[in-house]
Amino acid sequence: MSSLYRDRRLYHLLIANTFSSVGTGMTLLSIPWLLIQKSGGETLFGYITLTMTIMMFILTPYTGVMIDRFSRKAILLAGEAIGFTITVAFAFMGFAGIEYQIWHLAILYASGVLYYFLFYPTLFALNQELFDRSQYKQLNGILEIQGQLATVLSGGIASILMAKVALHWILLFDVCTYLVAIYCLWKIPYHRQLRSVHHVSFWHKMTEGYRYMRAYPSLFWFLLASFMPFIGVMMTNYLHPIYISTVLKEDGSVYGTQSMMYGFGAAFAGLVIPFVIKRIGNEAAIVMNVGIYTIAITMFLAFQHTLIFYMLVVCMAFGNAGTRVARSSLMMELIPNDKIGRVDSLFRAVGLMIRVLLLSVFTGAVSLESVMIPYAILSAVLFVSLLTVLGLMKNVKKEETNMSQAM
Template sequence: MRLRGFGAARRVLGKGPFRTYTTGNFISLVGTWMQRISVGYLTWELTHSTVWLGLMALADLCPTLIIGPFAGVMADRWSKYRLLISTQALGLLQASLLALFHQIGMLEVILLFSITLILGVINALAQPARLALISSMVSRDLLASAVAVNAISFNLARFLGPAGAGLLIATAGITWSFIANALSYGVMILSLLAMPRETRDTPAPTTRKFGHDLAEGLLYVFRDRATAAVMAVLVVTGICSRPLIEMLPAFSGAVFHGGGPALAALTSSIGIGAVLGGSWISSRQKPGSMTRAMLVTSLIAALGVIAFTAVDTLYLALPVIVCIGFCWVSTSICSQTLLQLGAPDAMRGRVLALYGLIIKAAPAIGAVLAGTLADYFGLRSTVAAGAVIVTLHMIVQLRFAHVISDGLEPKPADG
C-alpha cells in the first residue's frame, strides 16, 4: 500500500463522492457531540445525580452491544446507502423531538433517557453501514487515507461539538443545541442524496436466513487467523490500556492536583495527538506494513501509559498523553484499514460491526475493571499493570506479524 505524502489525502478529498460524504459526515458528527454534551448537561440540571449521568452513558453503549452484530448482517444484506439514509432520517426525528419537548417543558429525565436510548439504537444500526460504505467510495490504495481522514473528522468533531454546545447553551439555550443537531442530520442526508448512483451499493438478493448470516460472520472472524489476531489487539488494548481515558479525572485530581483545568488539558492533549496520528497515517510516504504500524504504535502507546503513571507533574504528563493519543488513533486506523482490505465484500459489514462493538465495549469493560481494582491496588498501579499486559501481548504479536500481513494486506501486485 503506497501513500505518497499528503498527496494521498488530497486525492481522497478531491472531487468525488468521498469528499461529499466526509463533509456531511463531519457536520453530522459535530451535531452528535453537541447533543451528547447537551444531554449530559440537561441530565445534571434535572437530577443532580451521577447515577443518571451513568445511565445516560449506558443508554448510548448498550444498543451497540446488543444490536451491533445484527446491524452488521443488515449492512451486508441490504443497501448500506439506503440504511444510512433511513437511520439519518430517524436521527433527525429524535433530535427534533428533543428540541420540541424541551421547548414546551415536557422533557423530564425518563423521557430524556428514552430518547437517548432510541438514538443509541439508531447509531448502532448505522455504524456498520457507515464504516463499510467508505470502501465503495475510494480505491484500495487510498483506503488507509480515507480511514485516516474519517478519524481526523471524528476527533475534530469531538472538540468542536462540545465547544459549540457550550456556546449555544450559554447564549441561546439548550433547545438550540438540539435544533443544531437536527439540522446536522439534514446536511448528512443531503450529502448522501448528492452522491453518484454508482456508489450506491445494491447487494444481490439472498434466500439465506438472517441467523445463518449472523453465525457465518462470527465464525469468519474467529476462524480467519489474521482477522482474529487484529480483533485480539483491539480487545487487549481496549480493556487493558484505553481505560486511562476514563481514569483521567482521577489523575487530574489525585495525582496532578489540578482539577478541571488539568482534566481539560489532558483530554485536549489526547485529541491533539489523535489528529497528528491521523495526519501521519494519511501522509506516509514509504510503502510500509500496516500490520507493523498497528502493532508498534500499540506497543508505544502501552509504554506511554506506563510512563504516564510514573510522572507527578502535569507539564511532563502532557507530551506523554499527546504521544499516547497519537499511537491510539494510529492503531485504530491501521486495524480498521486491515479489516476493510481483508474482509470479503459480502462479509465486510459483519466484520466492521464486530470492530465497532469492540471499540466501544472493550474500553467500557476495562474502565469498570480498572475503577474496581484501583480501589484495592491504587490508581497508578492498576493502570500501569494493564499497560504491562498490553506490552507483553504486542511483543508476542510482533513475532507473528506475518500472520496478519499475509492474510489482510494487499500483495505488491495488487497495491
C-alpha cells in the same frame, strides 16, 4: 491520490460526517457532564454506559448482516433521520420550558451512542465499496483527519457553550447539523442491489464473521488486539469526566478542552500515518501505535496534573487514531466487501463483551471512589495487547499472502 481528490463523493462524505460529528459530539460531551454533576451521577453514568454497551452487543450481529445486505447509503440516511427526530423532540421540550430529568438525559445519550454505533461500521463498508483499493490508505487518513477536526470543533464549542447556554440550544445546533448531513448523503450517487439472506438464528449471525476469520487465526488475534486502544478510548470516555472532576478538581471547560486536544492528536495521526504505512507497512504501523497508546495510558498512574493530562490525551489520541487508520487499511485490502460488515461486527461484538466486563468492574471501583484502579487495569490490558500484536506480526504477513491469493 489525485483522482481521490477529484471525486465529489469524497467531499459529500466529508461534509456529512463533519456536521453530524460536530453536532452529536457536542451533545454527547454535554450530557455526561450534566449527569455527573447530580448526586450519585458518576455511578448512574456508569450503569447507563454499561446498559448501552450490552444493548449494542445484542444488536451487533444484526447490524453486520444488515450492512452486508442493504444499501449502505439508505442505512446512513435512516440513522440520520432517526437522530434528527429524537433530537428535535427534546430540543422542543427545552424551548417549551420543560425541565430535563435524568431519564431525558439518558435517552438523549443513548440515542447519540446508538447513532455512532450504526454510523461508523456502515460508513466503513460504504467507503470500501465506493473507492478503489489503491485509495484506501489515503482515504482512511483523510477521514481520520476530518473526524478529529470535527472532534476539535465539537469539544471547543461545547467547552464554551456548556457554561453559557442551556442544553436545548446545543440540541438545536445538533438538529441543524443533522439536516446538512442528510442533504450531503442524499447527493452521493449510489445504487446497490438487494441480496437475499436466509433467516438464521442469532448465534448463526453472531458467528458468520468468525467462520470466515477462523481460517486465519493469527490475523484474527492480531486485529482483535489492535482494537484494544479503541476500547481504551471508550472506557476513558466514562473515566475522564470523573477523573477531571475528582482527581484534577477541574470544571467542565477542562473536559471540553481535552476533547479538543484529543482531536488535534488524532488528526495529526491521520496526516502522518498513511506515509508511515507506505514505509513500514500496515502491520508494523499497528504495533507502533498500540505501543504509543499503551505508554500514554500507563502514565496516568504516575502523573495527576492538568497540563500533563492534556499531553497524555494527545498521545492516546495519536496511538488510537494511528492504529485505526492502519487497521482499516489492512481490513479493506484483505476482506471482501460482501463480508466486511459481518467480519467487522465480529470484532465489534468481542470488543463490546470486553467493554461490558471492564465497565462492570470500573463502575464498582468508581462507586468506591477509586477511579485510578480502572486506569491500572487498562494499562495491564494494553500491555497484553501490545505483546500480542508484536508476537503475531510475522505470522500475519504469511496469512495475508494466502488471503490475497484467494481474493
